Amino acid sequence: MLIRIQGGRVVDPTAGRDAVGDVWIENGRVVAASERTPDQTIDATGCVVMAGGVEVHSHIAGGNVVMSRLLLPELYTSEAAPEGHPFAHAGGSAAWIGANYARMGYTIAVEPAMPPASALSTQLELADIPLLDRGALTVMGNDDHLLQLLRQREGKAAVRDLVALAVATSRGLGVKCINAGGASAFKDGMLKLSLDEEIPVYGLSTRKIMTALLDAVEEIGVPHPLHVHCNNLGIPGADESFVDTLEAAEGRRIHFAHAQFYAYGVADPENPATGGFRSAAERITEAMEKHPNATFDVGQVAFGQTVTISLDILRQFAGRKGANPKKWILTAGDAEGGGVVPFLYKPRGAVSSLQWAIGLELMLLSKEPERTILTTDHPNGGPFTDYPHIIHLLMDKEKRDREIAGLHKVIGERSGLCAIEREYSFSEIAQLTRSGPAKLLGLTDRGHLREGARADVAIYRDDRDRTAMFARAKYVLKDGVTIVEDGEVVAWTSGHTLELTVESDKAMVARSETYLQDRFGAGLSSFEVPDEAFPKADVFEEVACLA
């Protein structure tokens, strides 16, 4: 079917395009303008047309997400469902996640923390998210098998083969490390870990583990760089950990998760632990400019009640004292740990206000929005449904100033946000939310509207109220099918879960089988994610490794 999206302001920074024009679609792909009469014409007059939004870091599936629903059932509300998907109005459910992303014009979302030990349940949950394509990053960095290989100095090939096997078995899209070695250290009594501190029992450090994973990801050819959650998240001086980790990458591709939570400089050098923090956004920005090999997503804070979810058990254990309400779950898992800690970002609180300002500052200081991805680290900084509001703040200085006026004065004292005049353009928003994250994931046919692109398209009414504009797209097309009209889902399609095509080394398969049988009394088959386990066929779509 030939579709013409007619007369909209087409914004595609990858093609230098920001002008009124048409987008043509056929068979689920963007095509060149056609002389033929279209089968369908979508009137986009007065609208902004962009590629579908791409989410790189949102906790939308997995054991800790499940735990968060059980710990804090009051966080989301369910509303009476109209006709349509039975569970889309069940607050916090998989269907609710898919529907709310789609309404905002997003067409793919990636769960960034899938432990290989529980890959099947995570993948089953992801597959139940309608409308979107999905993906998950396989988490490594705390597993005894990997740490043993490193302790025994088995060499890069062995690490590469183990990482490849873990990705293939769990059907991940990439690799993440979360406070590498931190969960192991926590189980052995440590409460804090820095890049070069020795991890008990193994004689390793975060640096050694992370650099081994960086090498493995490059050797395998994973399109998405190693996705790194550094040490010391959320504490004054975390900027040191960020910069040290950036330099430790030594030019290799690296992506930093939720940089806002690391942009905390020590406010009082005389009392670093108790003197609080100040914005280190300028320092982080300067460091990023010197390291073009690196990208980050922001982890912007949104005010209100949320629940923090992380496999960084070391951090979550420390954070339990700040739980609001005062309840929390920590799990010492089979490799990674995990923590679910409720948190309330208070609009008039000094700490929350400063966190909010730092995230915006990071985005507004960035000269390269494609390397600065918009996330809230859902739900850690706040829900992903706050994206339209955040975009509004980035695009409208007056709006920003009005909000700052109602927040704690610490923003002016300890951040540079108030002095920033910049307002994001539509092209820059597209870089922040489309082309940047698509490039980061290595998905060459997404995030743009050039010929050959996947026909994932979001069409927004141009409205000075950017919050309203981006909250409810006028139309969203997924693979050329209209799934949203006037902010409501009109077709409950199922997307695919993207998995990396990666071969497993037979010797490592045999070795892992022996290891797992010894440790679990169950072998590799108990870690697999077979097609037969899914209630529907055609769940997965392959993504090739880099040549």
Place this chain on the structure above:
Amino acid sequence: MAAWVKGGATDADAAVEAAATLLAAARTPIVAGLCAELSAVRAAYHLADAIGASVDPLAGTSLYAELGSMSRTGGMLTTPAETTGRADAVLIVGNAPWDRPIVGEIAESAPTRGRAAGAERTLLSLGGPGNGATRHVAYPAEAGGLAVSVAHLRAYLKGHLAGETAYGDLAKRLAAAQYGVVLYDAAELGELGVEMLQGMVKDLNEVTRFFALPVSDPFQGRALLQLAAWTTGQAPRVGFGRHVPEHDPWRFDSARQIAAGEADAALWLASLPAPRPDWLGTLPAIAIVGEGSPEATGDAAEIVIAVGVPGESAGGALWNDRRATVTYAPPTGPSAELTAAGVLGAIQDRLVEMKAASC
């Protein structure tokens, strides 16, 4: 034979037709059991939503002993493999866990990973059977029961009680562990006992690493709990009477609903072995049960449909007790004619057709 309607053998299509007719006429149906592979449990939730039923798993009692405490205070948990691999002290609370294979594995092994590797493992018991079959140090429960015993033990740990008593000794042993684990059965310990025990574990983590390990129920509760949470955003006992999942563990307790006369029809799903509920023959009901099970007969319910047993005559995603996660169990023999998910889907499809025809 795969299906029966009112005691008479029939084919699957006729049984599905009869089931859809029965459910279409019901005003307050319940969907219960859910002792099945996840694809079937998923189909059951979708069907329940479509007909406005309430849902209650067989594992409900055990799950809610844990969930009530969890939603009030949270917890600190670990896995079986971390327990056998790391723990240098394991406290078993109550009698129920002693029947589980993990106790033998704990008793026969020693920590091999982490800072306690190479140390001897101490097995401790609070209110256990004390039969001497497995070497351990036994501490009897107090007259008030297990929950009160845990409360007293916690008081010793916190320093609220002191003295050279058995519980004082036990408290010292726990605090001295490098990686301690307390194994318990939530259904036996009870909701308040679980909350007290989790509080004790949290207290212990002020001085060492200590975690709780509840034994799993045998009815797929741990697996369906996850599916329920991602499907409805809630724990399993929900009602769809208003076409929105409403969570209420008391209101949607199927046994209570039936005893109170609140339910006028039931669908029992148990493709895996499960005890037949007393109420199955007392109201219009559909039983979707594993082929070859004692319930796969014409007299079990008004409508009975026998389906593949996951891990035997069907594949399915199931709770793996050893791995403490969901894993896939392939069929080990010839595949059954029907799967539970397929039957539930067919019933829902037929209901949609009936509704369309009536418009």
